[in-house]
Amino acid sequence: MVGGALQHLHSLRLIEADHGRIRTLLDEAENERMHLMTFIHITHPSGLERLLILLAQGVFFNLYFLLYMISPKTAHRVVGYLEEEAVHSYTEYLAGVDDGTYANVPAPRIAIDYWKLAAVARLRDVIIAVRADEAHHREVNHEFADELA
Ligand SMILES: [Fe+2]
Ligand SMILES: [Fe+2]
Structure with missing residues (x-):
């Protein structure tokens, strides 16, 4: 959203x-927001x-905005690496x-509709779909960083 707004301006x-x-x-x-909406249905976070989500957003949005103003190239590179980490995290989650550490619960309706799952x-199935999104974000952000270099 920061990158979209600043590229727009x-x-x-x-x-x-x-x-x-x-x-x-x-x-x-929008895709990342759907990740949040989906996992809210699976993990039911406490107050x-x-x-913490609220505070993280307040800090991250403003710092990232500042970084993007200074160097869009670096900002996209950072996201490229964060997305790479996300791919690893979802692989561990999978x-x-x-191995039964996490129950393979039914996918929430919101995820079935969004990713058109069975x-x-x-x-x-949800984790595999989300991980594919993250891999795509990784490629896109590293490409943007290369273009802006
Ligand atoms: Fe995500
Ligand atoms: Fe992502």
């Missing part, structure tokens, strides 16, 4: 084409955890489901 300011970057970044923000889909 950049395009307006310089009257310059955005080469589809704005749409791509806003779509990524304290919701507070292993945890497979009606009988389970957490395992």
Whole structure:
């Protein structure tokens, strides 16, 4: 959302084409919001955890905004690496489901609708879909960082 907004303003300011970057970044923000909405249905966070999400957003949004103003290239590189970490985390999560650490609960309705999963889909299918999204974000952000270099 930060990148989308700043690329939008950049395009307006310089009257310059955005080469589809704005749409791509806003779509990524929406996709990440759906990850949150989905996992809220699976993990049912406590009030304290919701507070942590709120604080993390307040800190991260502003710091990231500042970073993006200073160096969009670095900002996209950072996200590229964060997404790589996300791919690893979801891989570990998947292993945890497979070895029984986490129950392979039915996929929530919101996830079935969003990723067009089978009606009988389970957490395992959701994690695989989300991990594919993260891998795509990783590629896109590293590409943007390369283009802006
Ligand atoms: Fe995500
Ligand atoms: Fe992501």
